[in-house]
Amino acid sequence: MDEIAPEYDVVVLGTGLTECVLSGVLSVKGKKVLHIDRNDHYGGEAASVNIEALFKKYGNYANGEEPWKKYGRVNDWNIDLVPKLLMSNGELTNILVSTDVTRYLEFKQIAGSYVQQGNGTRATVAKVPSDAGEALRSPLMGLFEKRRAKRFLEWVGAFKEDDPASYGGLNLNVCTMKEVYDKYGLEATTRDFIGHAMALYQTDEYINQKGAAKETVQRIRLYVNSMARYGKSPYIYPLYGLGELPQGFARLSAIYGGTYMLNTTIDEITYDGSKVSGIKATMRERGDESEGMKFSTKTKKILGDPSYFPGKVQIVGHLLKAICILTHPVPNTDNSDSAQLIIPQSQVGRRNDIYIAIVSSAHNVCPKGYYIAIVSTIAEGSSNHHLELQPGFDRLGRIEEKFMGPAIPLYEPLESGMNDNIFISKSYDATSHFETTTDDVRDIYRRAEGQELVVEGLREGTNLVGEE
Amino acid sequence: MSARASTGSRPGGQGRFAQFKLVLLGESAVGKSSLVLRFVKDQFDDYRESTIGAAFLTQTIALDDHTTVKFEIWDTAGQERYKSLAPMYYRNANCAVVVYDITQASSLDKAKAWVKELQRQANENIIIALAGNKLDLVTEHPDKRVVSTVDAEAYAREAGLLFFETSAKTAENVRELFTAIARKLPLEQAGARNLRSNPRPGVDLRPEAPGTQGAGACNC
Numbered sequence: 049m050d051e052i053a054p055e056y057d058v059v060v061l062g063t064g065l066t067e068c069v070l071s072g073v074l075s076v077k078g079k080k081v082l083h084i085d086r087n088d089h090y091g092g093e094a095a096s097v098n099i100e101a102l103f104k105k106y107g108n109y110a111n112g113e114e115p116w117k118k119y120g121r122v123n124d125w126n127i128d129l130v131p132k133l134l135m136s137n138g139e140l141t142n143i144l145v146s147t148d149v150t151r152y153l154e155f156k157q158i159a160g161s162y163v164q165q166g167n168g169t170r171a172t173v174a175k176v177p178s179d180a181g182e183a184l185r186s187p188l189m190g191l192f193e194k195r196r197a198k199r200f201l202e203w204v205g206a207f208k209e210d211d212p213a214s215y216g217g218l219n220l221n222v223c224t225m226k227e228v229y230d231k232y233g234l235e236a237t238t239r240d241f242i243g244h245a246m247a248l249y250q251t252d253e254y255i256n257q258k259g260a261a262k263e264t265v266q267r268i269r270l271y272v273n274s275m276a277r278y279g280k281s282p283y284i285y286p287l288y289g290l291g292e293l294p295q296g297f298a299r300l301s302a303i304y305g306g307t308y309m310l311n312t313t314i315d316e317i318t319y320d321g322s323k324v325s326g327i328k329a330t331m332r333e334r335g336d337e338s339e340g341m342k343f344s345t346k347t348k349k350i351l352g353d354p355s356y357f358p359g360k361v362q363i364v365g366h367l368l369k370a371i372c373i374l375t376h377p378v379p380n381t382d383n384s385d386s387a388q389l390i391i392p393q394s395q396v397g398r399r400n401d402i403y404i405a406i407v408s409s410a411h412n413v414c415p416k417g418y419y420i421a422i423v424s425t426i427a428e429g430s431s432n433h434h435l436e437l438q439p440g441f442d443r444l445g446r447i448e449e450k451f452m453g454p455a456i457p458l459y460e461p462l463e464s465g466m467n468d469n470i471f472i473s474k475s476y477d478a479t480s481h482f483e484t485t486t487d488d489v490r491d492i493y494r495r496a497e498g499q500e501l502v503v504e505g506l507r508e509g510t511n512l513v514g515e516e
Numbered sequence: 517m518s519a520r521a522s523t524g525s526r527p528g529g530q531g532r533f534a535q536f537k538l539v540l541l542g543e544s545a546v547g548k549s550s551l552v553l554r555f556v557k558d559q560f561d562d563y564r565e566s567t568i569g570a571a572f573l574t575q576t577i578a579l580d581d582h583t584t585v586k587f588e589i590w591d592t593a594g595q596e597r598y599k600s601l602a603p604m605y606y607r608n609a610n611c612a613v614v615v616y617d618i619t620q621a622s623s624l625d626k627a628k629a630w631v632k633e634l635q636r637q638a639n640e641n642i643i644i645a646l647a648g649n650k651l652d653l654v655t656e657h658p659d660k661r662v663v664s665t666v667d668a669e670a671y672a673r674e675a676g677l678l679f680f681e682t683s684a685k686t687a688e689n690v691r692e693l694f695t696a697i698a699r700k701l702p703l704e705q706a707g708a709r710n711l712r713s714n715p716r717p718g719v720d721l722r723p724e725a726p727g728t729q730g731a732g733a734c735n736c
């Protein structure tokens with residue numbers, strides 16, 4: 049085995065998406081990176097696992113049984129642990145393209161984007177209208193409301209941040225979204241699907257927040273423009289599951305000299321005064337009885353996910369999640385092979401939205417005939433979590449298998465990292481996309497490197513790659 | 517399920533055109549990247565550090581007037597050094613070159629372990645070639661050889677592998693190695709399975725991609 053270098057510019061702990069994007073970008077920019085994970089696989093919390101691994105993770109079967117056997121070849125399954133989709137015009141897509149990581153991945157559209165209106169037996173599910181024309185055809189609104197919604201969406205479509213004339217007489221920098229909705233005379237149910245299924249807010253806090261109107265308009269524009277890109281929905285998804293994303297960025301990092309070590313536990317983080325100075329660690333494969341390979345190396349910076357720093361993070365909420373295996377498309381989604389369905393909080397008497405992300409064999413994540421639906425929300429109580437997700441289960445029809453563990457704590461770092469040079473990421477939140485993940489990537493980069501992350505032009509140095 | 521291997525009519529020409537994914541495996545410093553560099557660019561670098569910046573290359577071989585094979589070549593990017601290769605690397609590999617250094621006995625043991633892993637994990641039709649590299653070193657100093665040709669060849673035959681002794685430095689047998697793989701690839705079968713001109717299904721993320729609207733359906 050080769051020697052580990054005596055010093056690295058950055059040591060990265062955990063191979064989740066946030067960490068892998070950072071390590072890829074830092075390597076391309078010439079930093080010497082050592083990237084470690086305690087697990088034997090890439091992806092950490094953002095991995096995709098096969099069905100045997102999923103049963104074993106949740107332990108929902110009797111001793112001696114092997115329930116995964118009735119689901120075909122275990123390796124035909126790549127089940128995401130984090131339910132998210134990529135906005136086709138979003139920042140992660142931009143980073144993927146700028147770094148050429150798209151070479152290693154193939155993407156497909158998510159076939160539809162749906163929203164629920166009403167509750168219980170009166171619940172209806174309909175496509176989220178994405179432009180003025182669709183608004184006019186949408187069953188979500190009555191005749192006059194359709195026209196008002198059309199006017200609103202036309203205004204959003206013409207909005208230009210640097211052209212106050214396009215603000216429509218509103219001072220978007222200070223006004224609330226309520227004032228905007230009022231101006232267009234939109235009904236409560238319309239506000240609900242615009243705010244939750246297009247701007248993708250998970251609560252109603254944005255409505256009365258001063259100055260939030262501009263951000264709301266920008267979020268709706270991201271949705272509309274992502275939608276316009278490929279046509280069916282604003283979302284795309286990588287074949288073989290989201291776990292391919294961290295692997296792709298890890299490969300980018302490795303190509304630019306990053307060193308990768310899985311199966312490696314951190315024994316100690318060493319400090320020089322208040323600042324980090326290095327790590328001591330042990331690499332040992334599973335099942336290996338020996339002591340493993342012990343090593344130490346110096347570094348002035350560590351980046352990592354919260355699980356590596358239990359003393360330096362706090363819990364900011366709990367995520368509820370249930371992974372469901374179906375043998376049919378989700379009802380009322382036009383037999384789509386994939387979809388997102390949002391249940392806005394107010395429709396079912398909650399404070400947080402319920403999300404359902406659906407993928408299938410069309411994305412090489414399961415054998416033909418199966419669908420994987422992940423229902424998730426932010427926990428509002430400390431028990432009966434199953435009931436909190438019930439409105440989501442009600443949408444799914446017959447469920448073959450349900451995997452639901454205890455509420456998942458969401459962590460954030462206590463400090464910025466300026467004091468100890470340890471820069472910690474946030475847990476993957478409850479949003480349905482990766483926009484907050486890339487916000488975190490940018491934030492960590494700014495804190496750790498003291499400058500803004502610019503990804504544009506990153507691939508220009510890669511003239512060694514062959515013709516394509 | 518979508519396969520990387522795809523065939524179709526060659527743009528602007530006649531005959532068959534097929535694209536296959538090829539992965540390289542083997543101990544660090546046996547010359548994996550050097551073999552690719554020789555094959556793709558016909559270059560060699562004596563002071564090559566570990567693979568940097570180039571781990572995805574393509575090269576086309578014309579087997580005859582009618583048949584062209586394009587290799588999409590994946591290099592390990594050094595992730596094998598601490599046993600950290602990602603499953604993405606192997607996914608849908610149609611062929612593999614497992615490399616050892618004929619002047620390092622341990623590198624053949626490593627190669628055998630990789631072959632085992634391939635036969636266990638990869639799809640059963642994968643074509644595997646064993647390459648004993650750095651042949652030039654023993655031409656001048658025969659005593660440097662520690663793995664005999666006969667032994668390696670016997671092992672390759674037993675395990676059902678193509679076998680070549682190569683030199684990335686002098687180019688000896690490098691083209692032969694890749695051509696032999698190309699000849700063994702299941703062109704007919706792949707053709708029957710999915711005939712299409714665009715080897716990459718799915719959506720194209722590049723901003724300049726023309727006609728993205730409505731794309732994405734894999735018509736296979």
Ligand SMILES: Cc1cc2nc3c(=O)[nH]c(=O)nc-3n(C[C@H](O)[C@H](O)[C@H](O)COP(=O)(O)OP(=O)(O)OC[C@H]3O[C@@H](n4cnc5c(N)ncnc54)[C@H](O)[C@@H]3O)c2cc1C
Nearest residue numbers: 518519521603606607608633634637638639641702705706
């Ligand atoms: C050395 C090695 C180590 C691995 N380690 C891991 C690991 O650590 N973790 C992990 O999760 N996975 C691992 N894998 C598995 C790997 O990620 C893929 O799951 C595997 O390579 C996919 O092949 P399969 O066995 O599912 O074969 P298949 O699904 O049968 O075939 C693979 C693809 O090739 C296509 N194909 C097959 N035959 C033909 C043909 N004749 N013509 C055209 N196309 C064809 C198929 O359509 C399919 O798309 C490893 C694989 C290898 C080779």
Ligand SMILES: Nc1nc2c(ncn2[C@@H]2O[C@H](COP(=O)(O)OP(=O)(O)OP(=O)(O)O)[C@@H](O)[C@H]2O)c(=O)[nH]1
Nearest residue numbers: 544545546547548549550562566567650683684685
């Ligand atoms: N004499 C001789 N040297 C070679 C040959 N092939 C590779 N080398 C040298 O061996 C060293 C390692 O070659 P690489 O191609 O980087 O090896 P690799 O297997 O890609 O190594 P990693 O990227 O670290 O896994 C370099 O110094 C090469 O110049 C060969 O055929 N003959």
Ligand SMILES: [Mg+2]
Nearest residue numbers: 548549566567
């Ligand atoms: Mg190399």
